[in-house]
Amino acid sequence: MSEPASPDPDASTDAEVFLDAARTRIDAYLHEVLPPTDGPSARLAEAMAYSILAGGKRLRPALAQAACRAVGGDEERVLPFGAALEMIHTYSLIHDDLPAMDDDDLRRGRPTSHKVYGEALAVLAGDALHTLAFEVLLVRTEPADLARQAALELARAAGPHGMVGGQVEDLGAAGREPDEETLLLIQGGKTAALLRAACRGGALIGGGDEREVEAAGRYGRHLGFAFQMVDDVLDVTGTAETLGKTPGKDEAEHRMTWVAFEGVEATKARAEQEIGWAVEAIRDLPGRALLAGLARFVTRRDR
Amino acid sequence: MSEPASPDPDASTDAEVFLDAARTRIDAYLHEVLPPTDGPSARLAEAMAYSILAGGKRLRPALAQAACRAVGGDEERVLPFGAALEMIHTYSLIHDDLPAMDDDDLRRGRPTSHKVYGEALAVLAGDALHTLAFEVLLVRTEPADLARQAALELARAAGPHGMVGGQVEDLGAAGREPDEETLLLIQGGKTAALLRAACRGGALIGGGDEREVEAAGRYGRHLGFAFQMVDDVLDVTGTAETLGKTPGKDEAEHRMTWVAFEGVEATKARAEQEIGWAVEAIRDLPGRALLAGLARFVTRRDR
Numbered sequence: 001m002s003e004p005a006s007p008d009p010d011a012s013t014d015a016e017v018f019l020d021a022a023r024t025r026i027d028a029y030l031h032e033v034l035p036p037t038d039g040p041s042a043r044l045a046e047a048m049a050y051s052i053l054a055g056g057k058r059l060r061p062a063l064a065q066a067a068c069r070a071v072g073g074d075e076e077r078v079l080p081f082g083a084a085l086e087m088i089h090t091y092s093l094i095h096d097d098l099p100a101m102d103d104d105d106l107r108r109g110r111p112t113s114h115k116v117y118g119e120a121l122a123v124l125a126g127d128a129l130h131t132l133a134f135e136v137l138l139v140r141t142e143p144a145d146l147a148r149q150a151a152l153e154l155a156r157a158a159g160p161h162g163m164v165g166g167q168v169e170d171l172g173a174a175g176r177e178p179d180e181e182t183l184l185l186i187q188g189g190k191t192a193a194l195l196r197a198a199c200r201g202g203a204l205i206g207g208g209d210e211r212e213v214e215a216a217g218r219y220g221r222h223l224g225f226a227f228q229m230v231d232d233v234l235d236v237t238g239t240a241e242t243l244g245k246t247p248g249k250d251e252a253e254h255r256m257t258w259v260a261f262e263g264v265e266a267t268k269a270r271a272e273q274e275i276g277w278a279v280e281a282i283r284d285l286p287g288r289a290l291l292a293g294l295a296r297f298v299t300r301r302d303r
Numbered sequence: 304m305s306e307p308a309s310p311d312p313d314a315s316t317d318a319e320v321f322l323d324a325a326r327t328r329i330d331a332y333l334h335e336v337l338p339p340t341d342g343p344s345a346r347l348a349e350a351m352a353y354s355i356l357a358g359g360k361r362l363r364p365a366l367a368q369a370a371c372r373a374v375g376g377d378e379e380r381v382l383p384f385g386a387a388l389e390m391i392h393t394y395s396l397i398h399d400d401l402p403a404m405d406d407d408d409l410r411r412g413r414p415t416s417h418k419v420y421g422e423a424l425a426v427l428a429g430d431a432l433h434t435l436a437f438e439v440l441l442v443r444t445e446p447a448d449l450a451r452q453a454a455l456e457l458a459r460a461a462g463p464h465g466m467v468g469g470q471v472e473d474l475g476a477a478g479r480e481p482d483e484e485t486l487l488l489i490q491g492g493k494t495a496a497l498l499r500a501a502c503r504g505g506a507l508i509g510g511g512d513e514r515e516v517e518a519a520g521r522y523g524r525h526l527g528f529a530f531q532m533v534d535d536v537l538d539v540t541g542t543a544e545t546l547g548k549t550p551g552k553d554e555a556e557h558r559m560t561w562v563a564f565e566g567v568e569a570t571k572a573r574a575e576q577e578i579g580w581a582v583e584a585i586r587d588l589p590g591r592a593l594l595a596g597l598a599r600f601v602t603r604r605d606r
């Protein structure tokens with residue numbers, strides 16, 4: 001039986017198939033590296049598993065795998081790094097959802113960590129995932145120099161000049177008149193930094209040369225901005241059911257978003273522009289077709 | 304001019320001199336590696352500096368330097384690792400002090416981070432120090448394999464099977480009848496794991512062989528228990544002024560401590576025993592005198 005022809009000229013079917021396979025690989029790997037829930041500190045292990053095994057899209061590990069393949073590498077090698085990315089992402093979601101931060105009750109369609117385990121354990125489950133990310137990556141990536149480089153990509157993207165810095169800017173910007181510079185600073189840190197690191201690390205571990213790692217990083221950064229723009233749009237147009245989290249929060253909290261800055265349509269156009277730049281950045285990579293398809297697919301999501 | 308003879312037969316003067324020098328070294332180094340408070344995310348940088356430059360004893364970086372010297376290494380080489388230890392320790396203090404955790408208003412003689420910067424920024428300042436610890440250590444330790452090994456010592460000691468695991472046990476044990484096994488689990492994680500890692504990492508980076516690294520680690524672990532026992536005693540016998548934090552909290556919160564388990568005198572005797580074991584563990588190290596002096600000095604503190 002022949003496969004039906006893809007109705008999508010930009011290979012979004014291939015992207016979807018790849019994303020599914022990448023998610024299956026990383027989910028299996030995460031089960032392997034998380035602490036057992038029947039050992040010591042069982043409640044901590046349970047809280048860690050609750051948040052990270054809640055069935056996210058696994059975009060960051062998938063991008064790492066795609067960037068690895070795009071430079072000719074074997075994506076199995078990048079699973080420790082992918083698991084670390086997902087742990088860092090999940091820790092940040094747990095902490096962001098805390099009452100003192102965004103005070104969110106719903107995440108990935110389920111009650112947030114502190115609603116289930118209480119605030120203290122939620123803080124600690126986030127902390128534990130944060131540390132475990134570095135442990136898993138450093139133990140399981142060879143050789144040592146590559147492990148170090150990949151861990152540095154992760155640390156720089158997650159730290160005060162990346163994800164956490166962006167979160168602080170976001171908190172400080174609430175209620176202020178939106179401006180482009182601040183939006184780039186917030187979302188460059190909160191989202192684009194980690195997607196950039198996912199792609200750089202994937203290309204690095206896949207054996208890419210400096211030029212290829214740079215190209216993958218630019219792609220990831222543009223994709224990160226596009227992704228966040230789509231997220232801003234969905235917060236206005238989506239429902240709790242389709243989003244798996246509470247919609248309308250951005251406006252309710254006077255958060256600085258692209259939609260608040262220039263409206264839904266202009267934000268959609270800006271996202272398209274970012275995707276164009278992302279695709280342009282990887283024009284010389286051997287495996288550019290997969291990355292280009294992913295860029296279009298993940299920003300066309302309705303959730 | 305000749306130096307006056309030390310009045311202390313176990314060389315506590317030498318220990319005190321070493322601790323002062325080690326603290327000066329690490330304080331200067333921390334200033335160098337912290338993000339500038341006049342750059343982007345200035346408030347985050349300020350919150351990070353507020354907590355880590357609050358003038359702690361720097362016990363962990365000092366032990367790393369001492370273990371490095373004890374195997375014949377140059378303590379300058381261990382400063383990135385020492386800074387990472389202090390960042391991990393400080394992040395854990397910031398998070399432990401949060402209202403949802405120990406709800407403490409005073410730390411190192413000053414208002415706690417969330418009292419000054421609010422809960423959201425306190426959570427994020429802790430997170431940022433946590434990530435920066437790995438960045439500083441990995442960027443600044445050579446060669447790559449040693450950087451990886453040291454980062455793994457840190458991650459294992461700080462993560463779900465170490466510090467964070469101990470903190471979770473501590474929360475779960477509050478109000479329960481004290482027992483030795485649980486106390487060893489709590490304090491093995493909360494305190495002893497990081498002191499063990501400090502000594503193992505110091506010996507590693509100092510060029511120690513496997514046997515020396517093991518010995519330094521056993522020393523650190525016993526010292527960690529002794530230190531925590533002294534801390535439990537001081538919570539009963541100290542004042543806010545001498546402690547720099549609120550005393551009497553353990554009992555008020557029905558926390559499981561050695562003092563609750565067997566009283567002040569028996570806890571002091573147990574701490575002495577741990578110090579004896581710590582000193583015994585390093586009997587074959589070339590630089591054992593300094594480590595032995597430190598063990599006696601830091602557990603004889605009145606604050």
